[in-house]
Amino acid sequence: MVRTRLTAQERHAQLVDAAVTAFAQGGYAGTTTDQVARIAGVSQPYVIRLFGSKQDLFLATVRHAGDRVQQIWRDAAAEDPTLDGLGRAYKQLLTERDLLVVLLHGFAAAADPGLGDAVRQCYGDQFTLVRELTGASAEEVRDFFAHGMLITVLGAMRVLGPDAVEPQPWVTELLSTLPSAGGE
Amino acid sequence: MVRTRLTAQERHAQLVDAAVTAFAQGGYAGTTTDQVARIAGVSQPYVIRLFGSKQDLFLATVRHAGDRVQQIWRDAAAEDPTLDGLGRAYKQLLTERDLLVVLLHGFAAAADPGLGDAVRQCYGDQFTLVRELTGASAEEVRDFFAHGMLITVLGAMRVLGPDAVEPQPWVTELLSTLPSAGGE
DNA sequence: GGAAGTTGTTATTCACTGATAACTAAGCAC
């Protein structure tokens, strides 16, 4: 018979994945720990036991998403350490749109005292990493992050990425300027 | 004696202002109708009676913020109908940071079926208006909105605008490339 | 000055949600 139990570590990782999906949809306050538990096929109290609190679960989720983006950039930089190279890698991340959107929800929730510091540090780490990897100027990196934020928000609005809604005229016009941004 | 009651219209407007403040802090799901009511000095059930539901209140709030941004741009375009002109006006909007942040919370909440369409239309209207006012190319307008989104998110993260937190090194470096973005 | 419409309130409900406690069962050591 197949193993029915996971180690706490495996379950931890699985729950963070489930949390990415859930929080990307509803944001921090708009998502229940029970929704996360159901996705992972586990009871709600167990989620709390493993992470301590909903806030800790969310923080772990945001950190996971941030780490993953950094990893993507490091990999991309190994082949092409330019902003263009990292930018292409970032756009491909739209296929895992939830990862980006969960970060956005973290930024949006930064007014919460318990989340703000962690979220700001996450973004700061990204900024610093991109500067290190590419050696680009502050202006160039600013433009890079500005476009990244636009892509992320468009993803959150269901205008880009998987399960995007029927595009309005302004969307097609805007997307025509974003080569390779199409999700499908 | 001073007038103690307001007309429904006046109260409506006052509540939308209160809702901008409240929703900018906690987002859609993270803000209670009671918080909005308290800011306006009114009872919670009355808020529901005037707006029908929390969702309708939020939609009215997002629309108000969107209208105000459009108005700012129209005014700016009357003097300088270029992207630079509108951009300066937008950055000055950081003094009313809540207005921008509430829009961001709307975008982030677009996955909610009851909010998505309205929110996407709000952003589409902004896009269309800027194209009309400036006659700029799609690429230029894309860059304009990308930077606007970065400013907005930095405001939401309490890195820009009023009551910004003590800046980290990466923040000062990033802000040095955003002239006149300082809130004070 | 009283009837009518409008602006508001208090009381209450009902569903939901994060968290705790107490218990159960699987796996592993020996």
Next chain:
DNA sequence: GTGCTTAGTTATCAGTGAATAACAACTTCC
């Protein structure tokens, strides 16, 4: 196989929050 540790459950609670209902008080109009 027995006992300990670890992975998980069900039951439950206390607080919250949107929404409804019923009522109160100000304004206005004649």
